[in-house]
Amino acid sequence: MLCRAHLGDIRDQYRLFKDINVTVVAITFSSPAEASKLAQELVLPFPLVSDSQKKAYKVFELGSAQWKDFLLPKVLWKFMGRILTGWLPSLGYSKDDLFQLGGDFVVDAKGEVVYAFKSSSPADRPTIQFLLDQLQKARASEN
Numbered sequence: 796m797l798c799r800a801h802l803g804d805i806r807d808q809y810r811l812f813k814d815i816n817v818t819v820v821a822i823t824f825s826s827p828a829e830a831s832k833l834a835q836e837l838v839l840p841f842p843l844v845s846d847s848q849k850k851a852y853k854v855f856e857l858g859s860a861q862w863k864d865f866l867l868p869k870v871l872w873k874f875m876g877r878i879l880t881g882w883l884p885s886l887g888y889s890k891d892d893l894f895q896l897g898g899d900f901v902v903d904a905k906g907e908v909v910y911a912f913k914s915s916s917p918a919d920r921p922t923i924q925f926l927l928d929q930l931q932k933a934r935a936s937e938n
Contacts (some may be wrong), residue, residue: 808923859894873918909933
């Protein structure tokens with residue numbers, strides 16, 4: 796749902812990631828066929844990798860939402876804000892887990908996670924600028 800909007804945000808600002816020579820990879824728990832379809836629908840310029848067994852979600856300790864979480868004011872506000880800007884929510888594909896929370900991770904050149912953002916609600920995602928700032932900090936600490 797909002798993870799699709801977040802992927803769209805990253806797509807729309809992808810040039811900023813490329814400008815600083817960063818590789819973007821998105822992971823979905825959808826099947827490989829559904830991941831391919833979603834990548835085409837969203838016209839993603841970066842890979843969308845299928846993890847239908849949710850192994851990465853478990854490794855990164857990403858939690859699950861509950862029905863009540865969708866009714867939190869900040870979640871409703873985020874949904875309304877997105878809708879007002881033209882985004883329409885989608886229930887996704889047949890086997891999508893609407894309750895699975897996502898995350899954003901910055902991994903350095905050595906393969907170490909140097910920043911982890913674990914969503915605490917369906918609407919909880921960092922801004923693109925915040926992610927870019929974390930990438931710059933990771934780069935600075937490598938030097």
